[in-house]
Amino acid sequence: MSESVGPSALTPRKGRTLADTAASEVHRMILAGELPAGSPLRLNDLAAQLDMSPMPVRDAMRRLEALGLVEIIPHKGARVRELTEDDLRDTYEIRIELESLATARAALMITPDAVERAAASLAQHEDLLKAGDVDAARRAHTEFHFTIYRASGSLWLPRAIEPVWQNSERYRFATPDAERRRLSHLEHQAILDACAAHDGEAAAAALRAHLESTMHRILAAMSARG
Numbered sequence: 458m459s460e461s462v463g464p465s466a467l468t469p470r471k472g473r474t475l476a477d478t479a480a481s482e483v484h485r486m487i488l489a490g491e492l493p494a495g496s497p498l499r500l501n502d503l504a505a506q507l508d509m510s511p512m513p514v515r516d517a518m519r520r521l522e523a524l525g526l527v528e529i530i531p532h533k534g535a536r537v538r539e540l541t542e543d544d545l546r547d548t549y550e551i552r553i554e555l556e557s558l559a560t561a562r563a564a565l566m567i568t569p570d571a572v573e574r575a576a577a578s579l580a581q582h583e584d585l586l587k588a589g590d591v592d593a594a595r596r597a598h599t600e601f602h603f604t605i606y607r608a609s610g611s612l613w614l615p616r617a618i619e620p621v622w623q624n625s626e627r628y629r630f631a632t633p634d635a636e637r638r639r640l641s642h643l644e645h646q647a648i649l650d651a652c653a654a655h656d657g658e659a660a661a662a663a664l665r666a667h668l669e670s671t672m673h674r675i676l677a678a679m680s681a682r683g
Contacts, residue, residue: 479513484623487527488630494537498536525623526538560657562611574604575649579646601649640670641671648667
């Protein structure tokens, strides 16, 4: 995946612009709950917090709006998008269709090197969760999935997946669940095993089961909260 496309584009790197840094940091704050759903995003306040001028923060808001994380209201400003059950279902239904296709294609084409890198990201994800480094674990989890999606050989599938992926991350982080994490590791391993065996049908089915399970557990958590 290129630098400008995909979740990795929100990860700070040396040499990136102030707008890149602002987008990455506001994205992190949204997922961490430091900027809750519905909260206003005031450019001057964020600029002061990030020690930069409002201009790169304004650019960051447009990027995050394109990813579905931020809503810009004309003449009123920006705010973090609300979390709703309808939006969750819509997001996951689209993810299931796109990602099962990407996974099925990847399973037929994936190289041993890509399998090894995906396995390393999965192991790192587990280790970081145990260490309590949630943000780094999120990045490892993203890299696991997108290593597989990039192996599909499609330029457009990873690009199409990115916005709904980013939106779904808000729901995962807003409803932490230790049992879901345990089950997710088993589901991730099933996806990887099917890809390594070059079984496209099994890989797509494992991916679909993983996302459906995650969606239903998040819905249950949201309903329990009222």
